[in-house]
Amino acid sequence: MTFRTLILGACSTLALAWSAxxxxxxxxxxxxxxxxxxxxxxxxxxxxxxxxxxxxxxxxxxxxxxxxxxxxxxxxxxxxxxxxxxxxxxxxxxxxxxxxxxxxxxxxxxxxxxxxxxxxxxxxxxxxxxxxxxxSSMVMYRTDLMEKAGLKMPDAPTWEFIGEAARKMTDRAAGINGICLRGKAGWGENMAFLTAMSNSFGARWFDEEWKPQFDQPEWKNTLDTYVKLMNDAGPQGASSNGFNENLALFQQGKCGMWIDATVAASFVSNPKDSTVADKVGYALAPDNGLGKRGNWLxxxxxxxxxxxxxxxxxxxxxxxxxxxxxxxxxxxxxxxxxxxxxxxxxxxxxxxxxxxAPFAKMTLDSINAADPTKPTVKPVPYVGVQFVAIPEFQGLGTTVGQLFSAALAGQMSVDDALKQAQDAATAAMKEGGYIQ
Missing domain, CATH: 3.40.190.10 (Periplasmic binding protein-like II)
Incomplete structure (x- = not known):
């Protein structure tokens, strides 16, 4: 046995010992x-x-x-x-x-x-x-398309302005959608966005007695506005799009606006990944003048x-x-x-x-503006801005997300989706012992 063999054997033994x-x-x-x-x-x-x-x-x-x-x-x-x-x-x-x-x-x-x-x-x-x-979440938008539409994005826009801008920025022939929003079903996917949006419309998941609220006009207004906006100005197949899909669309220059996680800002403004990196502006998530914005935490x-x-x-x-x-x-x-x-x-x-990071201040302002202890216009018994911090929410949120995704895809009406959401939520609250 040579000296080299001895050394190699010793090294192999040490490597095995270290691995173990x-x-x-x-x-x-x-x-x-x-x-x-x-x-x-x-x-x-x-x-x-x-x-x-x-x-x-x-x-x-x-x-x-x-x-x-x-x-x-x-x-x-x-x-x-x-x-x-x-x-x-x-x-x-x-x-x-x-x-x-x-x-x-x-x-x-x-x-x-x-x-x-x-x-x-x-x-x-x-x-x-x-x-x-x-x-939190905020509006990311194409400054060039906003200018072309003859509009100026306010630091704190309303949903009415977002709707007007999205429709004016849409250019189907050029492959540009005025707005990209989450449609993929999931309590942390489309329901994160829609729950935060609903807060700004005065809606809530449950009243103070844990009674589900999907049969109330505030939720109908939320879902009607969302579905109509996406039909008028959103991408095809939006019911399959979550965070990553919309990020890719925005980076490819196919979205005029995107309302989503503030963390996306570094990806849409990075010239390595984004074709529109030098044309991105930021604004707070929209409101309806009721004292709550549609941003999460x-x-x-x-x-x-x-x-x-x-x-x-x-x-x-x-x-x-x-x-x-x-x-x-x-x-x-x-x-x-x-x-x-x-x-x-x-x-x-x-x-x-x-x-x-030109988005740093808007990110911090959005995080500080979200209050999980008082997430809604009317009082609620739960904590959480874009979710309800109870164990039942994970399953229920995904069920409701599937219904709302189906409404976006045109597989059912908004009214049917809300009725089934109300029924599912009522059954879950009864089973959990929250209501009789």
Whole structure:
């Protein structure tokens, strides 16, 4: 046996030993642009933590929600880190399904998290998830098409103005839709948009006694306005379009306006990805003069399920992905405009970010304007702007989303969709013991 063979054998033995000792974290995440970027930059984490390997499970939004909900409710233990939303965190924390994040490190600076975002993912003063990015929603629009239509976008538009502008900006022959809005069914897809929109129309999911409200005129006005607007000025097949589909349409120059997550701003204004990057303006989500705008409040967060055996490694990863140093890493690789937004006060105080991100102030103003404790014009017994923070909402919201998507596709009338939504909500509230 040669010396070289001995060395190679020793190296192989060490490699096997290291591989046996290394922990593998399985991370379930959503296929949004910021998360895809996180995976590309994850070598930074593994180089600093060679005893931890990462196994990514990347899923479309609706599929992710279904998989992680099933896994955590059945204690399946498939994942060590889960990407979950502001809706799930308080409900799952109460069920003891999540571990508190009390080991993120001395330099994590929890107090730097934006109060509106931190409040939605904490319980009894403890953080149960860490925000990867936070968002509200706003209007993103083509400044050139708005000018061509002879209009000027106000900083705080009304739905009436949005309707007028969308119809004037539509040019079917040129393949330009005046407006792109979510139509894909799902409680976090079309119902996120429509629930936020309905708040500005004076609608609500339930009254103070938990009685469903889809039989009230405010919901009919909301859905009528949405369906008519999309028929007049929206893209073909809009009932299949969620966040990612509309993002692609806007980047390709096929939307005059898009009302959606503030996090999209960095993607529509990035010349690497967007053909209209230098022609994008921003405005607050629309209102109807009733005191509420159609904007939501959300964060995609990283959390540790109670069933994991790798809690220490999981919190190390979460501290890396949601800490200040990750923002600096993204800035060094992709520029400050592409740093995950909406989570830290320090980001919005950073002059480099303010200079690079023309949407920064509108994003922060939109986040601060959303109040999950008073989301509607009339009083409600629930918390949540674009969702109702009760366990039943996930299934019910998706059912209602399917009905409203069918109405948009012309498969049923608005009146039929609302009647069936009322029936489904009433049955769910009775089954849950909220009403008799």
């Amino acid at each position: 000792q290394a922990e593998t974290l399985t991370i379930a995440t959503v296929n949004n642009g910021d998360m895809i970027r996180m995976q590309k930059l994850a070598d930074d984490f593994t180089s600093k933590n060679p005893d931890i390997q990462l196994n990514w499970v990347t899923l479309e939004e609706n599929v992710l929600r279904e998989r992680v909900t099933t896994d955590i409710a059945t204690k399946g233990g498939q994942y060590d880190v889960m990407t979950i939303g502001t809706y799930e965190v308080p409900i799952w924390a109460k069920q003891n399904w999540l571990l508190p994040l009390d080991n993120l490190g001395a330099d994590y600076d929890v107090d730097d998290l934006l109060p509106a975002i931190r409040g939605g993912i904490s319980m009894d003063g403890k953080l149960y998830a860490a925000p990867f990015y936070g968002e 959300w964060a995609w967060n990283l959390a540790v399920p109670a069933g994991t055996q790798k809690a220490e490694a999981a919190q190390k990863f979460i501290a890396w992905a949601t800490g200040k140093s990750y923002a600096e890493l993204v800035a060094s690789k992709e520029g400050w405009a592409n740093v995950p937004p909406g989570t830290r006060t320090s980001l919005y105080a950073n002059p480099e970010y303010q200079k690079a």
